[in-house]
Amino acid sequence: MTRYQMSEQALNLLKQVEGLRLTVYDDQTGKETQVWTKGATIGYGHLINKAEWDTYKDGITESAADSLFQQDLAPFIKIVSTSITIPLKPNEFDALVILAYNIGAQSFQNSSVVKLVNDSNAQTSYKNLEEAWKAWNKSQGKVMKGLINRRQCEWDIYSKNIYQRW
Numbered sequence: 001m002t003r004y005q006m007s008e009q010a011l012n013l014l015k016q017v018e019g020l021r022l023t024v025y026d027d028q029t030g031k032e033t034q035v036w037t038k039g040a041t042i043g044y045g046h047l048i049n050k051a052e053w054d055t056y057k058d059g060i061t062e063s064a065a066d067s068l069f070q071q072d073l074a075p076f077i078k079i080v081s082t083s084i085t086i087p088l089k090p091n092e093f094d095a096l097v098i099l100a101y102n103i104g105a106q107s108f109q110n111s112s113v114v115k116l117v118n119d120s121n122a123q124t125s126y127k128n129l130e131e132a133w134k135a136w137n138k139s140q141g142k143v144m145k146g147l148i149n150r151r152q153c154e155w156d157i158y159s160k161n162i163y164q165r166w
Helices: 008-018 050-056 062-083 090-103 105-109 112-118 129-134 145-160
Strands: 021-026 040-043
Touching: 008 062, 008 090, 040 050, 040 062, 062 090, 062 105, 090 105, 090 112, 090 145, 105 112, 112 129, 129 145
Parallel strands: none
Antiparallel strands: 021 040
């Protein structure tokens, strides 16, 4: 199995989009919080579980945020590496990791995107890979403009090697 790594370009784009916060905030409101809540977040979008609260409640440094980001990204790099059975170009790998990071490892692994990347003739409910990819445009059942933009950005990376923020 080829060991893929995300490009600096992709890492920087994802960091830029996630944004860096060195103090704890509630991901629903964006406001700083001094108490643990279900949406407590720090760094580049790291969701803090209750057991981690004491580690992060007083904030973190930028280098700690970078380490946390790499740690959070690792399972998505792995799931793309193990789910995709064909050789990928670096930009294709980057786009697939960014997608997996957003939709979750399990959803990614079971997706029509994976089926169609591995076999363009696979039977799915979508007519092609682009349609399957862009179908991930809903949050809680509602189509979201932000997700439409994100999917287009990922698709541009995958299909055209264009890295542009959405």
